[in-house]
Amino acid sequence: MTLPAHHPQSWQNTYPTPPPVFPVGRTLGWLAAYAGALVGANALTASYGMIPVGFGQTATAGTVLAGVALMVRNTLQDLLGRRGVMTAVLIGSLLSALVAPPALAFASAASVLVAESADMSLYTPLRRRGWVRAVVPATLLGAFLDTLVFLTIAGFPVWAAVPGQMTGKAWAVAVPVLLVLLCRSVGPRAGRVRRLARNWVSRS
Template sequence: MVAVGFALTATAGTYVAGLTLLLRDVLQDVLGRRAAVWAVLAGAGLSALLASWSLALASAVAFVVSELADMGVYTPLRRRGWTLAVVVSGLAGAAIDSVLFLYLAGFPVWPSLPGQLIGKAWLTVVPALIVAAVLAWRRAGRVIAGDA
């Protein structure tokens, strides 16, 4: 268990799960949906290799379902802006991943869910907001310099 803030804890893989939701979105933008699907399948396989059978199964199922849900939300929202798409799809994927993993792994779902969601949100929302701020700062600099 790891601390996630607000006096909450979550399972050790929570931060990695939050980051993978964001990275899947970036991978889709850079290499396309097919590469993103292959990465999801590779991630599920990696889960199977690194954990006990019961945790690996819970992790793989939660990973595949949440990443595909993330893709299903991200793809149509992408046209409305990267930050919106990443944040909304990441939070949707995080909720699905958390509930499925906790349930399948035998953890108490409802007491554990707030920590899971906060931990995953840190690595989905914060990097997306940082990227958005940097892009806005760069655009503002071009406007000021007359390069717009």
């Protein structure tokens, strides 16, 4: 028997499960993090200039946050799709130009646009192989191009600065990836501990 269209259970004839709900709050949070990373990268560089990033290298103070922006972009692509994240990248490029010092506005906008687009072009085909296998090479490619484009257009020495810039951005890749791997390793073990505890409580 077919239920009338207005029947409260008629949706079950068309949708075996309820349609998915778009995570608005989580998406807005990641968009805010993306914008904050871009703004913060420019603000830190303007305020503090060069800072040590380890291994005897120095980089602009906003380098780590520029790497964070690349990592966040990958998460936004999972939430928004390619068209949505490309819109976010274009807005991010404009925002980066607006908050950068006037002399660096074009370099900042161009580096964001080129780096984030390259990140997306590599992340997209690799994503089906898993998040870690996609995010590491894609973010490192974007980080290298971000450094190359920004330094070239801004008129800074390029190759002398690349090691420090890449070291700073590598921290932004390594820390979240290691945390994700740690959580994946600990998560199943924690679940087993909770199940054992529940079984022990139910038998006692």
